[in-house]
Amino acid sequence: MAVFQNNSAQLVKDAADIVEVIGEHVELQKRGANYLGNCPFHSEKTPSFSVNPTRQFYHCFGCKESGDVLSFMMKLHNMTFPDALQDLARRYGVQLAETTLSPEEQERLKKRQKLFQVNGWAVQQFHAFLLENPAARKAREYLNARGVSAEVIKRFQLGYAPDGWDFLTAKLPGTEFGEDLAGEAGLVVRKDTGGCYDRFRDRIMCPIFSLSGQPVGFGGRILGKGQPKYLNTAETPVFDKSRTLFGFYQTKASIQSAEKCLVVEGNFDLLTLVSKGIDHIAAPLGTALTIHHVKILKRYAKEAIILFDGDEAGLKAAIRSVPLFLSEQLQAKVVTLPRGEDPDSFIRGSGRNALEKLIEKALPLPEFVFDHFVAQHGLSLEGKGRIIQDLQPVIGEIDNRKLQQTLFVSHFSEKLGISPDVMRNHLAKAPSSYKKASEAPRKIERLSTQHQQLLEFLLVYPDVLPRFIEAGLEDIFTGEQARDIIGHMKYLARDGGEISPELLLDCIEGPHKALVSKLLLSASLYSDETKEDMASEMEGWVRRKMLEKNKAQVVKQINEAQQQGDDSLMMQLLEKKKEMDAMTVN
Structure with missing residues (x-):
């Protein structure tokens, strides 16, 4: 990985013509000292996107996005900073000098590369075993029964860890990787008596990749009766499940093209739906959605469609996600599956067309949550009080502009038949996190x-x-x-x-x-x-x-x-x- 000197960004920004770069994507008209056009980051009819060539930066008075030529490239094309820097440097003939890392930084970078390599080696071992070894027959039959196509098996590099203690461990001596590195990657477990054994045994192996395609870990689904049913790689220097989505590396192009993403709970929900031709999809890794997941989705999609299981756990997961989507201002909808069904079982039983019809009827996430509370408590005086009580923690976690909470209160107070002030007074008794979010100054100050x-x-x-x-x-x-x-x-x-x-x-x-x-x-x-x-x-x-x-x-x-x-x-x-x-x- 290239690491550039501190002045590299300034050299590129000095050489680049921000009007020329942005003008390739936005029709700009000169207005005084600035250039004006329609914002590429949100839909608008009246141009509010201004580019200042003298100071080499842009600002949208509509959505408040602002930055320089590098941040424009990163946001528009979903590029990393180094990629945007190198792309513009090549275009404008800027020679980028790489900096010298400290010994500690070099060691950390080297360790990350080694972890990627040992994970990549394990991906190959598991994948080859699944495709070629007779002992993996039951795994292949299982995938076929779950509706996972051969094409998807290869595309996602699915594998099988056989039911033994040393499938990987026995191969390590013949590689450049030692037991310590494999242990740090979460592939093997150290024994108190010395030596190690395989962490994953008798499991369908789903490799997990970073946004840039580096193998960072695995999710394993057991075939037998053991526990846990699903086992993920423990957190490592290259893997944090709260910041990683399964399948996203393979599906992000489809998500960006569709401008929306289906969010499912499990790996096999994703694999089955992709096998049926639904490709704009991602899944958290055995954990609830986090703000980091939503931030990733927002970079690639304008809308998220939550397709969680039709049970109490799936419902609670949807409710917990409300503040995340509202905080990031990413539109979200919820598909209501029949009770007891998950996306995997529903599409295998009812087919793709039936699922797509349900998706068309998806409710906006806040409406879905509100309707659930109404169905649960009713609209009696007592019921309305309980609904407001249940809405407190939901609104309390919205880390966003006060406008979001004001709109939320205004909309649902009307549905409850009460004044916004009454509802606001009740919500004021919410946890301190609500007060903190709602009281934070968000508007631009008015100056004399x-x-x-x-x-x-x-x-x-x-x-x-x-x-x-x-x-x-x-x-x-x-x-x-x-x-x-x-x-x-x-x-x-x-x-x-x-x-x-x-x-x-x-x-x-x-x-x-x-x-x-x-x-x-x-x-x-x-x-x-x-x-x-x-x-x-x-x-x-x-x-x-x-x-x-x-x-x-x-x-x-x-x-x-x-x-x-x-x-x-x-x-x-x-x-x-x-x-x-x-x-x-x-």
Whole structure:
């Protein structure tokens, strides 16, 4: 894996023409100093996607996406940072210099590559045994009975771990991999008495791949009566099941093409549906959906369709996923399967057409959850109270803009026949996580004209920051976002460091980032002479605002001294105010 020097990204961004790159995907029209077009990241009729060629960044006033040419390539094409960097470097003739890793970093990188290699070797061993060995006959018959096609077996490199203790262990001495590495990969287990034995025995083996196609682990389904029924690789330096989806590497192109993804619970649900021609599909690895899973889905799809089992566990899993999809603003629907059915059994029993008809009737996820609570509790006074109580933890975990929760409350309070305020008051008793999510400031701060011009000037000409700080800059901004932006600029400037729009945008998120993008797009550029005049004028305004603030504080102290009968202190303060008045006149 290439590791590039720290200045590589800046070299590429300096060489690349962001208008040219984005213009290949978006029809841009020049509007003043910027270019305007329809946002490629959300559907819109009125153009709100602005590209600034001078500062080499983009911002959408609709969905709030913003960034530079590298982040545009990464988001639009689902590329990793190194891939986007190398792609643009080749295009614009930038020579990328690779950096030297520390010994510790080199060792970690080498270990990861070795783990990929030993997993890849195990994939080959299990796959070859399934396809060729007579002892794997029952495994082949099982897959055939489950409706898994030969094509899918090869595409997903399914395998079989025979019912023994040393299928892999016995082969290790003839390879470059030792028992320690195989143990770290989760393929073998160390014995207290020395030596090791195979972790997976008598199991259909489903290799798990990273998004880039590296083998990171396995999911094994036992054929006999042993337990556990399903066994995944334990977490390793290259495998974290909370961040990995089974089958996603093989199906991500279909998901991206369809712009939607079916989410099923089990490996065999996925394998059976793919065998029946339904390819835009993924599955979590024996765990509930996580926010990381939803983030992956959002990169490739505009909609997720949850196809969990038609039992109580499947229902609870769907309910738990509501905050995840709402937090990431990814549209989600739920397919209701007959009780006792799972996607695998349903499609084998009723066929693909029947399943597709159910998918067409899928309900939006929040509606599905609400309807379930209504069916469970009814709409009596007591039932409505229970519904609101059940909705508390669901809404409480929404880590998103306040608007999401407001819409949720408004919509479902109407369905319950109560006012939004009543429902909101009940929800206010929810766990602290709800309050934290709902109270977090999410909107872009409104600034006065003078404050906005001042912040715009600082963002474009950050070299004046020290003199403005000395004049009292930090005390004249009261809004959290503006103060945080100035704080980040001070941090970047420490020890003579560089402040640039790109670096600033890289280190801030959410509404702060949106505010910076908005200000940069509206900021003006000046000649050197005019810039200095503007800097002096703005510095003077900062000093006057500080003087007004300090004078107000002195007036307050004078009143307090008068009330306390402290004539000596009052005379001192009056003299101080007189000096301030003289400074104001001057």
